[in-house]
Amino acid sequence: MNQENSVIIVPENPEGETIRVPVLKIFDGDGFLTRIKASELTGSPSDQSELQVAVRFAFIDAPELEQPGGREAKEFLATLIGDRWVELEVRMKMDTGQIVDRHKRIVGVPFLTQDYSVAQFRTSSNHLHNAMTFRGPLLVTRNIELEMVLNGWAWVLERYGPDERYLEALDDAQRHKRGIWAALGNYIPPWEFKQQKHREKRLADKTGTRCPMEGCGGDLVKRIGKFGAFFGCSTFPACKYSCSAAI
Template structure:
């Protein structure tokens, strides 16, 4: 009799464990579209005119961050891209994507210029195993920023912005009002 109860206990235990594994709730993240791999044109093996390694202090939105440069906080505006404003649809998603992309990694800056507000305008790179990821074009390709042609032609890797735009993932950001029009009041 005791062995029959043990066998029934084992069978019931196995069924309950199997039931729990089979009906495990699916994590929300598992329904997300798989993220495309980094495109070969987004990684540059030996970028020219690369300026130092800088600690990111703050990421304001999808195209602006603050770094510590020689003991001073400097605002960096990504060359040639425009991400949604924080009050614009997709603004928070763009910022959060850039935060996840950079993480706690230092950034490297390409050619440096200053805009009329005193911000540094530059291409922004993150070191990878195979070279340096040009985050400007990667943000375009992933659909979290737009190629701002008016200014991207002045960037060192201007031709890569057009390539990224041609392969851009379609998102709320790419289908909505461009940020440069949003700022002018086309809300």
């Protein structure tokens, strides 16, 4: 696929305030590393130090790198915003009450503004028009989340209440077989894939030793805590038994 020639853009302006941040490194199809002033996080204008933090997209979930299409999704995002500056519309996380999630990542929707000297668009009657500017570029702001979905490189996280347009974009990508939907197959959503890997890891970490608590029936599972490795019951939090890893 020639990504440069097949990108469907989604012109849209942010609804709320944004912060302008550089894209330093693309992690995957829904996250990147940026640099931000500490005052943006703390609300203290006097703190002008800068921090490098991870940004997690608010309403979409791209395939994990180990999944089919995962690395292609990362590459596609890199063609959109790699080494550029974006306007980030920061979202409050309901589970933390802050602009960072439980992994200390900023959660937001990235927007990219680009200039076009020539642009093409179709009218509702499907007539193709060319737009040209003579006294400066045509500035177009684009919703990068919607572009990842519409081009077939991300799922929509419905549990976070995205706008209906996200679901329409997902349906359009699936019907036209773009991105990961181009190949036949029963794709597992990234959140289910992560749960499956977590279950496999827990099974691999089992000691083969039953929890000694009377009436429990769980197994001892290796875990990593604040003070290093230990074994805890697989039924936690129902059973809170734990012991040293040296058993």
